[in-house]
Amino acid sequence: MGDISIFLQHLTNGISLGSLYALIAIGYTMVYGILRLINFAHGDIFMLGVYLTYYGVVYTALPWWIVFLLAPLLTGFVGILLEKTAYKPLRGSARITILISAIGASFLLQNLGIVIFGGRPRAFPVPQTLNHVVKLGGVSINVVTFIIPAVTILLLIGLTYFTTKTKTGLAMRALSKDYETASLMGIDINRIISITFFMGSFLAAIGGILWGSRYPQLMPLMGSMPGLKSFIAAVVGGIGNITGAVIGGFILGLGEIMLVALLPRLSGYRDAFAFILLIIILLVKPSGLMGGIREKV
């Protein structure tokens, strides 16, 4: 009994961490699908989302749930701004050049974070509604652990509807399949790219809010590790493939939690787990588990 309840606890922890990775990974995968660019700054956009929420809740009179909606919207616009300033001028350049700019953007956001928010850690104001423990047949679990996967699933359903049913979503998919043809067909590429960055950043901010509710310590550099791991999740699942990103996220989240739980002696290597998985996948099945984009030679 005890063993099973502990295992269930790990399982729910893994699923909730996996959901967070999945939410961030979607942004990577969508941008990569269209621009073939690793948006290195995506993890820092996530960080920005958390901080905007923090300031909204702590320094304004707005009720928390309005802030929880406004902050991701605002983060979405920052995403658009990021693309327009750091990436758009380089469209058509060698990939290495854009990648360097992306790394620059990531450092810019991190250090702006330090300048504006300060390097001192802050505590995320988790609303009472999300933050209480329930007992389920001997397992005590914080409700936020359930809310995280639930929100993720809802957002995924919405996203799937968007990409398969709406005109913009279909254009987005066309663009990621074949950039040249799509641009010839009169799709407004700039608009689609902006929408992609908006949505990716929006989801990252939601992921950030949920992250803050689960691990309520805020730091300007908090985005870099989850960002890298989520990118790995996207590669593991097959970059460019949204379902793949989600599956990759769950594999990573569960794998990490289970490693710590089942092999506590290796818990120090927790952060290395994702990278080792990445390298194995790249060597064994570079297109990812669900099959991603294949380049024409």
Next chain:
Amino acid sequence: MLKIEDLHMRFGGVVACNGFNAEIETGQIVGLIGPNGAGKTTIFNVITGVYKPTAGQILYSPAANEHHQLSGLGPDKIAKLGVCRTFQNIRLFGELSVLENVFIGNHLRVKSDVFSTVFRLPHYLVEEKRMYEKSLYLLEKIGLQDSRDEKASSLPYGMQRRLEIARALATDPKLLLLDEPAAGMNPQETMELIQFIREIKQEFDLTIFLIEHHMDVIMEISEKIYVLDHGLLIAEGDPSEIQQNERVVEAYLGVG
């Protein structure tokens, strides 16, 4: 020299080459023609190891008692065996100088190890001198000796094509594959090119396999011609036979 048997190449759903057979004798100039998208470049890509064929044999015999199966080898191995090529969409080392482009063609025959090159040991210097002399000689042959220090990508189109041939010659090939060498050239340049190809064949003892769209070039220069359409071999023979072949006229000459 080269014997291709029942070659197949598929890209997902696209069958670019569907059972190609060919035989090239040592010392011949052999042409490969066909409409756009027929699969000609694909055959070159398969011979030179850019793609591994879906099925089929490529037997390469540079000497009477030397035989190699090329299918499955990497491009660099194949080049070392003496099969070199040019590209339809010119692929020079654009940011490097004209001389460097040809010099790099020599690299695969270098015997010195990397440390000898850094410490510039005597045996490497001898080798390097020979490589530079050969490169300069080849540049002279294509009439580019005065542009040796210019950036390769700054050359006019026709010159870039010639430079690609010089670079390929620097690898000491026995079999040279030319993918549309006259593309983008005017009639005057084209005539010079034909002369040039004959000359290098003589001087370097080459066997040549070439793809060309200019019918006059192909008919003038080839001893044997293969005609491809939609990945299928539809005719083979000497120039006069090809000109009279009804299927060829129908599929290709009539349209082109």
Next chain:
Amino acid sequence: MNEKSKTPVTLIILALTIVGLYLANRFLDAYQIRIINLSGIYVTLGLSMNLINGMTGMFSLGHAGFMAIGAYTVGILTMPVTMKEMNFFMQPIVPFLADVEWGFLPSLFAAGLISVLLGVLIGAPVLRLTDDYLAIATLGFAEIIRVVFTNTQSLTNGALGLKGIPNYTNTWWSWGVALITIWFISFLMKGTYGKAFLAIREDEVAARAMGISLFKHKVMSFAFGCFFAGVAGGLMAGLLGTIDPNMFRITLTFNILLIVVLGGLGKIGGTVVSAVIVTVMMEVLRFLDEAIDLGFVRLKGIPGMRMVVFSIILILVVIVREKGLLQRTKGRELTYAKN
């Protein structure tokens, strides 16, 4: 003709460097000497990254990891036995290292070689990946190395790091190594193997068609890069005297990347100049981060401001330079759109 006229220039520069270092050691204070040392180390680092990224056209972000390997090698090998006992109080150091105490030169060599060994061992399998995947994989390696060093208590002393590494690094060492690196990479690139690296950078398909083995040459370039990065890491350990795993984060790689991008991908002279400028600027701009006292007013610094400035510079340089490049290539075929 070029060849002959270059030799005296090289000798003059060499002589000036030596005189300059001699004068610096006589007249400058410890802080300024430290900046000179750092400049020399960053020259080596910049060149070693430029060899891999700028000259061979790979995109490796593993430098912090290779430096960590070099720094720990030198730290462990040069540290006196008694100092080791003091450092490793949590868990004693593994027996076979407990009694070693090497000189600086052999330790630096070992630093380079071990960095090559580990770098190639873990790098070789992923070198065939294209730009962005290689970038993320090498970044991953650097992180793995850091995590491993944090956890191998009896080898690296874990998160506590190493303190009391002998301060062997002086301007002769740091600039001596820098000069050797400049010489080595210049001559490498002059020879046929260096030209093959450039060919790979320009066009992998064409390079292979010319008989150049991608794997062999990429590993070679990567190995040389690892060697010099490892040695530079060792010099860093000998300069700072204290190292811990958290020093070797991606920020360090970012600084080197900044040097390489400012100096120009594939440019040796540019890298040397930009390494010195960036190092000096990092110090000069320190006032942005820390409070400074101008005598009559005290300005409050803003931590992080310095890196903000550097990030903006990096993005601007990339964009401005690329705009020029695109402008120039507009009339021609898209030579840069070859994926």
